[in-house]
Amino acid sequence: MVEPTLTDRPTASPVVSLADYAERARAVLPPEVWDYVAGGSAEEVTLAANRSALDRVAVLPRMLRGVDRVDLGTRLLGRPYAMPVGVAPMAYQRLVHPGGELALAAAAGAAGVPFLASTLGSTPIEQVTGVGAEVWFQLYWLRERALVRDLLARVVAAGCRALVVTVDVPVLGRRPRDLRNAFRLPADVVAANLPGGRDSLAHSGAPGVSAIGAHTDTSFAPALRWTDLAWLREHVDLPLVVKGVLDPRDAVEAVRIGADAVVVSNHGGRQLDGAPASVTMLPEVVDAVGDRCQVLMDSGIRGGTDVLRALALGAVGVLVGRPLLWALALGGERGARDALDLLAAELRDALTLAGCPDPRAAGELRTRTAG
Template sequence: MGERVLTDLPAVSLADYAEQARALLPPDVWDYLAGGSASEVTLAANRHALDRVAVLPRVLRGVDTVDLGTRLLGRRYAMPVGVAPMAYQRLVHPDGELGLAAAAGAAGIPYLASTLGSTPIEQVTGVGADVWFQLYWLRDRALVRDLLDRVVAAGCRALVVTVDVPVLGRRPRDLRNAFRLPAEVVAANLPDGRDALAHSGAPGVSAIAAHTAASFAPALRWADLAWLREQVDLPLVVKGLLDPRDATEAVRVGADAVVVSNHGGRQLDGSPASVTMLPEVVAAVGDGCQVLLDSGIRGGTDVLRALALGAAGVLVGRPLLWALAVGGEPAARDALALLAAELTDALTLAGCSDTVAAGELRTLGVG
């Protein structure tokens, strides 16, 4: 992968980490992480839609200090940001999940650990961060039950169920590259041997897609979430909703939060950009639960946009993975500090002394 060191010039935006990571990572790994499904229309739409959201700033508000703090799922965090769940983080750096979780803990924000993490959940919670566990529903319900027991025993603060992956989206970059995991990177939260398919390459085949097809249950229903709500006494987050009708159903089965998300443009290509559906979902759920946003967040201005549209917070994924690739945990810490500085500037320029005030701003250009 090349030498993983920070360049002499510090990153001044999260985009800088992407450029550096692309130069460091093998092309097939970069494609796996950066790519989207089908023609990548939705992948591009996420960024374009966010760029169209204009926030109308207020002036002469006497803002000289800004409080980034917020409450998510009843807990206080240093800013309205969480680290999005991302699989196989040791693909980009040996620090992997431990490094990114430690960076999140230092920044005072939640870290969402993936079912397909390359480090066992018990080790991830051991770094001291507030960890939310992201669950992919497995075909074997006994394995789901076992994961739930481990999540509770490990001290996770919330359970996040991803509902937009009945099957993995068709990702041409991975098919062209016949992408497979290297031997040293495994699905560490699954029983021994269950990730063998993820390491078996063949021309025109994505080993990752083959592995998830064998492991994930495609026919998840609302009744399954209701069952889950009864099994675990943790805050429940439903991730991967776009339709307001699904958001209201999530509230009905007991969700404490929903994440408006199209999986970063990696699932149904042609689905709308997440931010375009955010106002409708916020209106639909009312006070029933908190609403978070992901897919396309690339800096502090995007966080401000989401807050102004009614989100309680955002999840940030790829930019933090790029930072991890560039310099492990130290670079991930720097990236989160940079994001906090960007959000502080954005709130100040918008005339907001805190994140609550951001929710009172007017926006233009959504949709």
């Protein structure tokens, strides 16, 4: 059953921007869950930089372009989508709402955008694709290649439209909030796509220890190499996306092994603290790969204006994460649908004000960086 959002409750002020969801979600989530989702690594310098760097990007709007209607439609990896936005891969979504991945994927399907299902999803991939959304699967490379093969076979059989390999997690970034909270998963939230997910280390807490970090360290392969991705390219007949690229040289290497797209990303400020904000590296990556693959961006996107900024800097689309989890926490599928509708309205307004009839035209805009 679809639960009501705060906008349905007469005593609540209306949600008028994606930013409104955050503090409302904080009020209803357990503090340790809020910290797990909201937090970053180390001193959270990169986490803060993602937002401040986006705020410094000014877009020069064009005037008298005769734009009275905006078409948000775009093509990502050769497939049509309703707007240049995807739902970022996020682990353990049932932490914030019982509907978890099923609810957020259904909302993405209704909005006509891709849902990126995480290896660490709390719902099996076969159930996620069953809701009818366009699903891309995000892969963390496991220590045993046999397990990677088995998981990939499931992904293909489930009907996923693309494979997104996250390359910036050789080990999980040290996240002080989780260490202070001795964060662990509740018994009813599991790594549903991994063997033994129900009795994993992620449920075993200890003071000063992140159970999720311990589980990740035993599950993921820290020594992933480009040759592994080349093997993947040869054995999986799906569009391949490399996520977690900041250095343009890595983007070029991704193109060399046959990637169809790269995602410029610092993992939402949750991996190497002190890494640059994703948006600051976006133009260099775009210049480095040219038209040889598509470039997307994530980390810090909080509304339609941010999507416009990314498009103006050369991205073909963005991935949105935390704001959609906050909306999910508040209202399940209905809350996530409302948030995606609101994002579409914000983007339509931003494109109109910038004189752009569609997302492609935004790539012709000029930008300035303040500070």
